[in-house]
Amino acid sequence: MKPSNKKLAGLLSLIFLLSCYATFSQEAPKNDVSIAINYFIDNNQVPHLLVKTKSKVDGRFKPVGDINIKLFLEKDTAGALIANMTTNGKGEATALIPPSLKDRWKASVKHSFLAVFEGNKKYEPAKADLAMSRAKILLDTSADKKITATVWEMKDASWKPVKGVELKIAIRRLDADLSVNEKPSFTTDSLGQASADFKRDSIPGDAKGNIILVAKVEDNDQYGNLSIEQTVPWGTTYLHENTFNRRTLFATRNKTPLWLLLMAYSIVITVWGILVFLVIGLFRIRKLGQEISSST
Amino acid sequence: MENSIPTQKIIQDLLPQKFGKSGKIWTGVLIAFCLVGMFAYYRQLRYGLVVTSMRDYASWGIYISNFVFFVAISLVGSLITAIFRLADVHWSTPLTRIAEIIAVSAIFFASVIIIVDMGSPERFYNLFTHGRLQSPIIWDVIVITTYFFISILLLYFPLLPDIKILLRFKAKAGTAMYKFYSFLGSFWKGTPEQFKISERAINILCITIIPVAFCIHTVTSWLFATTYRPGWDSTNFGAYFISGAFLVGAGGVVVAMYVFRKAYHLEKYITPLHFEKMARIVVLLALLYLYFNINEYLVPAFKMKKPEEAHLNDLFSGEFAPLFWFAIIVGMLLPIIILLFKKGRKPLPVFIVGVMVVVGAWFKRYLIVTPTLLHPFLPMSNVPNSYRHYFPSWEEWAIALGSLAGAMLVITIFSRIFPIIPIQETITEQHETEQ
Incomplete structure (x- = not known):
């Protein structure tokens, strides 16, 4: 081989090696993010939404924080x-429906x-959607401690x-909600009502005996999460x-128990x-x- | 003590002696350590506790380990002086003053090191203005003060007859020292009435110091045991601390008696028999302490409760394993094995074992205090990773070593000024033996 060809071969080998290095030093593949939207109405007030993000790490789903999410009503437009x-460290972020969307909200x-989610250095872009019907829940109580919850849906205005x-x-x-009787859940009848008898008479309330009753629909495919509370003096x-x-x-020094004072001081004095x-x-x-x- | 030594010879032998060359070097080294410690403390005062490696996790480091060590070694005063005296054990007479001065200097530096640990010394004032009697820390302050005062009295009362002897040697003492001796004990005439009051006082002190000494170690153990942490959450801690204190105290006496015997040529007074007997005591105490260690570590290890697992694993096979096994093997197991043999109970081997016991005991206190703090039941969130590890800064080492040197310096200077073996008691006992 001629010296000039040797140089050319060497140069090509170097380029090949460098290209191999560039090929093998690619960035690590990005992970997928899973997004879930949860819809809540508490006490029939303004709805709020909870968005959760998670990703599969070592075969397990783990919450993902620092994910920027844009949440839209109906469609992906600025308005x-x-x-x-x-999202926070638990992979959660919440938002209320803003007043600017009030008219659009009432229109349907x-x-x-x-x-x-438009993606970042670690994660691929992702999207999620959720369809909900407007609904509300009401709670009524009677003197004989019967509780009636009614679920309503907006239809034809x-x-x-x-x-x-x-x-x-x-x-x-x-920490959690306690069922009013032995039945864990109830189903509404044709009037949209579900009734329960209160059987927790000895449950402690506040200073006036007040307790808070709650009726709630959880993770319903059509209505999301609805809940309503009512305070009653039944505790x-x-x-x-x-x-x-x-x-x-554990009190301050001027509130030391007398037995301790007596014991400690008697020992010290003795x-x-x-x-x-x-x-x-x-x-x-x-x-x-x-x-x-002096005598000597 | 060897039989029939003339009284004058006893006095001449036991009078305080000027430092020789090695004594001067020893004192100089101790002073140098103290000065470096003081400089480190100056830096701590100027820049704050941030110069230490103590952070939110290990808020108690070697200062508190040192404090526990000092408190532990101070128990020796009650062991040698009080218990042996009440039990009418006479062979321990030459060791009583060594034990008492160790107790006094140790308990003094225990107080000093606590103030160092506070960071700002003026905060000590808050202890009185805001201290709560419900807190074991206040109990510790009360009981340490009491123990210190009793130890001083127990050192002072038996010293009075010796001061009378020292006053007879004005020329040897020098003018300044003679004035000092006069101030301390020129009123002692050795009358039967004075002896009667003094003997009664010593007996009362011997009886009083035992429960107080038990209290000081129990209360110190409660500083740990009344908190809910792995390694400290034990009902056994009081007895565990007392047994450990007895062991390190006895080890300390063994070391001191060997050094004084060599330095002041006291072979006639501190005999191989003393080493033989102290060695037997050390074996007994080491076995006792080993028993409590088995209780403290093996029982939790058998259960291996999840919140304690990290702490125990760190001790047995983790970050602290070398220190832990050093403290157990060198501080307890090897001393027991060596001292079981007659040859092991000769002065030099007993001295070496004493050093092993004392060094092992210091590291044992470190192991009691620090690893526990690094494994709280309720870990803090978002702390820097460096907070989860602790290695003392040079300032902490300097102050800790300075305080240890300070305690030894007090003992050294005391032995320069006063007879380290009670002269009057030695003479009296010799007369009683002759009769």
């Missing part, structure tokens, strides 16, 4: 934008929502009762006993009393010595 949001009995909707009637507690009165200002082990007695003895020794010195 229909509900919110521009970013059915709505669809569209969530758009008026509210119509809905049959066959599964719902829960419960008492709102601190037993509960007065919170504040021990903060009492003499307790021991230090003995020590004072011994120091007095030392002074007696000193005095005896001085007396001998």
Whole structure:
């Protein structure tokens, strides 16, 4: 091979190696993001939407944070934008229907929502949609502690009762809701009503015995999540006993328990009393010595 | 002590001696450590506790380990002086003052190191203005103060007859020292009435110091055991701490008696018999402490509760495993094995074992304090990863070593000023033996 050809072959080999390096040093493939839209109406007020994002990592779905989502009402246009949001560490973001979309909201009995993620360095673009019918839930109670929940749907510009909707009637507690009786869920009849007898008479309420009843439809394909609350005085009165200002082990120094004060001070006084007695003895020794010195 | 040493010879042998060359070097080294420690403390005062490696997780580092160590070693005063005296054990007489000065200096530096750990020393004032009697920290302050005062009295009362002897050697003492001796004990004439008051006081102190000493170690253990953390959540902690304190205290005495024996040529007074007997005590105490260690570590390890798993694994086979096994093997197992053999109970091997016990005990205190803090039941979120590990900064090492040097310096200077073996008691006992 001629020297010039050798140089050319070497140059080509180098280009080939560099191209291989470029080929093998491609960026890691992006992951897919799954988006879910959840629709909520609490106490028949303005609806809000909860968007959740997750991605499959090591064969398991995990929530994904820092995902920018554009949420639209009906269609992907600037005028229909509900919110521009970013998911938190739990992969969640919430938005209310803004006042600017009030007219569009009232104009129709059915709505669809569209969530758009345009992709980033880690994840591929993704979309999700959700269609919902406008509905509401009402709660009524009678003197004999009977609770009636009614589900209504907007049809032909008026509210119509809905049959066959599964719902829960419960008492709102601190961490979760407690069913009002042994039945975990109820289904509406042809009047859109579901009734339950209250059987938790001894349940603690607030200082006046008030408890909060709640009726809720959860994850319904057509109506989403509806809930309504009502306060009733059906619980037993509960007065919170504040021990903060009492003499307790965890109170401030001026609220030390008397038994502790008595015990501690009696020990301290006894021991230090003995020590004072011994120091007095030392002074007696000193005095005896001085007396001998002065007499000699 | 060897039989029939003339009284004058005893006095001459036991009078404080000037430092020789090695004594001066030793004192100089200790002072150098103290000065470096003081400089490090100056830096801590100037820049704050940020100069230490203590952060939100390990908020107690080697300062508190050192504090627990000092408190532990101070128990030796009650062991040697009080328990042996009440039990009418006479062979321990030459060791009583060594034990007492170790107790006094250790408990003094325990208080000092707590103030160092506070960061701003003026915060000590808050302890009195805002201290709560419900808090074990206040109990510790009360009981440490009490123990310190009792130890001082227990050191001072038996010293009075010796000061009378020291005053007879004005020329040897020098003017300044003579004035100091006069101030401390010129009133002691050695009358029967003075002896009666003094003996009664010493007996009362010996009785009082035992429950107080048990309290100081129990309360110190409660500083840990009353909190809900892996490794500390134990009902056994009081007894565990007391047994450990007895062991390190006995180890400390063994080391000190060997050093003083060599430095001041006290072979006639601190005999191989003393080492033999102290070695037996060390074996007993090491076995006792080993028993409590088995309880403290094997029982939780058998259950291996999830929240404690990380802490235990870190000790047995993780980050702290070398230290943990060093403390167990060098601080307990090897001393037991060595001292079981008669040859192991000779002065030099006993001294080496004493050093092993004391060094092992220091690291054991570190292991009690720090690994637990790095594994809280309720971990903090969003803390920097560096907070999950702890290695002391040079300032912490300097202050800790400075305080250890300080405690040894106090003992060294004390032995320069006062007889490290009680002269009067030695003479009295010799007379009683002769009779």
